[in-house]
Amino acid sequence: RFMVKDSGIGIPPELQSGLFQPFTQADSSTTRKYGGTGLGLAISKRLAEGMGGKIGVESSEGRGATFWVTLPVSVGTEDQSSTWPDARLRMVMLAGDTPENRKLWGMYFENWKIPYAAADNFSDLQKRIGELGAEGIAPDAVLLFDPIEDISVLRAGQILCEAGYHAICCLSGPDAELKASLETKGISVLQKPLKQSSLLDMLMNQKTVSGISARESSGQQEALPRILLAEDNGVNQRVAVHMLGKLGYVVDVVNNGEEAVEALRRENYGMVFMDCQMPVMDGYQATAAIRHLESEGHTPIIAMTANAMEGDREKCIRAGMDDYISKPLEIARLQEVLFQWGRISRGKKILSRESAEVIDLSHLEGIFGDEREVIADLLELFMDSTLNLRDRIWSEMSEQAQGCAHLLHELKGTAANVGAHSLENLARNMELAAAEQDWEGMKELASELDFEVRLAAEFVKKYTGETNAGF
Incomplete structure (x- = not known):
């Protein structure tokens, strides 16, 4: 039995029977108040019943709702613990979120063989860190779930970073401004719904207290993704290639957006650094073309611009870019971007719209x-x-x-x-x-x-x- 709880406005009994029917809406006022049921619950019902299970909801108005799924499954016989790499982290702490979610993440950490401690809020977290410090234990990472009841997540992350801890913030919704502020302070960012693999990969690639990444210490180094640089200025090209080369990356260079699109048709790249102002086709147009042609997956595109003006980042995000870096490039900021986006690349070869399936x-x-x-x-x-x-x-x-x-x-x-x-x-x-x-x-x-x-x-x-x- 799997359950998902929320603490929202709840669902009155007379509306519950129609929740799992596609596009059932009592009236326009119901839609405005509770939202359309859409397609998700109908798909969930079919999937659950197709697997021999059931799905339902328990709710009362003003008291939130609990959606549940029951599935007939047997206990596995194979030990799955060996499928996870040895993270070799001494301690991870987490603060915020609901008690149920903290318990769930605790189960994941136990499966990864990572010691952990949980705190309800930031005051409790500081107390727990102090207690562990008295025992000679320092957390390798602190996971902050936004929102935290007694402090803003930005301030909490800043305090931890200034104290020398690796802070990872899990945002509950899309907030480009908050994400930018966090990353400027050196705080790593993940987005809910949080995937186990994304968090583990971030933990495995961070520097531990010994100064060696967890992945390096476990002997599981991976080849770094190939990078495409779209930049029309020769000096800027040499600087960027030199910096990326020092960090161990192989870089292919193109001179405008049109060449970038063609390069992505031919090759798979783990990431693209895209100058915004280029001849023939600028970075915004090139990004739109790439997103339009992507048949599956998602290749991170990082905007590069000398115009560090208010609103530039939002313009880049709207164009389909994933992040923003100002020129002249700084090695520290470059490392942050590579760390954030370099391990989540799902780049696949781009197809023309004529040959790509509209639906996968x-x-x-x-x-x-x-x-x-x-x-x-x-x-x-x-x-x-x-x-x-x-x-x-x-x-x-x-x-x-x-x-x-x-x-x-x-x-x-x-x-x-x-x-x-x-x-x-x-x-x-x-x-x-x-x-x-x-x-x-x-x-x-x-x-x-x-x-x-x-x-x-x-x-x-x-x-x-x-x-x-x-x-």
Whole structure:
């Protein structure tokens, strides 16, 4: 039995029976108050029942909700502990979050054979660090879950960094400004939902109290990802290549955005450093083209610009870039960016839109196997949801309404569920623009939304037609 609890407004009994039906909404006021049920719960119900299990909810108005899933599984016989590398960390501490989540992360640390200690809040954390210090034990890392009840996470991380501790902040939602502030202070950042692999990789690659990374101490060094540098200035090229080379990276150089797009068609890169102002095609246009052509996965793109002005970072993020670094480059900041993004690259070879699948069928086949009829049914549900969301997004956008970001967040999630990666990336960029009330930026992206939805509709129509015809 798996349970997910929240402490929100709760769900009245008369609405609970329709929660797991696709797109069930009692009325417009219900949608505004509780949100549309969307496609996620309907997919979850089908998955649970397909595995021989059940799904349900327990809730009362004003008291939050508990969603649960039961699955018939047997106890494994193979010892899984050997599948995790030996992290060789002396101690990790975590503070904030709910008691249930702290307990869950404690189980993960035990599985990784990493000693840990948990604290309810920052005052408790400081007390625990002091107690451990009296025993000669210093934590190799401190995990901070935002929000922490008695202090801002930025201030907490700053205090820890100034004291010489490695602080890792787990943000509960997209906040580009907070993320930038944290990283400027030398605080590592992860985003919820937090993956075990992302946290473990960050812990394994950090410097321990001995000055050697945990991965190096366990003898498991990995080849560093190949980097693409898009920069038209020869001096800047030499400086960047020299710095990256000193850090052990192999760098390929191109002179403009058009060449960057072509290079990514030919090769897989772990990361791209992209100058924003280049001839032929600038960095913003090149990034948009790359995101449009990415068939699967996500290659981190780091903006480089000499214009360190307010709003530049947000402009880069809206264009589809992942982070921002100012020129002239500084080795410390370069290391931070490489540390943050260099291990999460999921770069895959870029295909043309003509040859790339609009929806990644391998994603759905990995869930449903060769059940084409089930996949076709799910895709039709997805398309109904997407068309409904698109119309509501246009309506909210025309009124510059606050609900637009919520709708785009829902679209991003449903697109991710079926493997519609281009639509997912576009919805993510539009969500950021909506959250910042950048309606001009929204208008620029809106035409792409219609294009992506039309491509998805054509794909679904073709797939369902072939399925019904018996192919």
